[in-house]
Amino acid sequence: MEVNNSAAIELKENSLSADTIKEEKLRQACAEFEAILLQQMLKVMRNSVTKSELFDGGFQEEICQSMQDQEIAKQMAIGRGMGIGEYLYRQISGQHLSTIKKQA
Secondary structure (H helix, E strand, O other): OHHHHHHHHHHHHHHHHHHHHHHHHHHHHHHHHHHHHHHHHHHHHHHHOOOOOOOOOHHHHHHHHHHHHHHHHHHHHOOOOOOHHHHHHHHHHHHHHHHHHHHO
16 A cells, blocks of 8 residues: 555656646747737847948847847846736736646
8 A cells, every 4th residue: 555655646746747847938928929019029129229321330230139139038037027927927827827727
């Protein structure tokens, strides 16, 4: 009997670990999605400002600005960010939990 109990405990720990990993991956995906939205927002905001002909850097400047916007967006999304990723996480995980409860 003791062998079965230890196997059941190990299986339960593995399933908890798998759930934790899935939740962490979901949270990371939501944060990345928020970063993409923020990057697009920064891109649109930057394009709305008129550029001076005097300081136009051409294609190289556009690439550098795009990379800078990407990093700024990533940093903005880390932690609490604007809350879009957290809201999305709650929506998806809430739907996931409600479907599991319905199946049980």
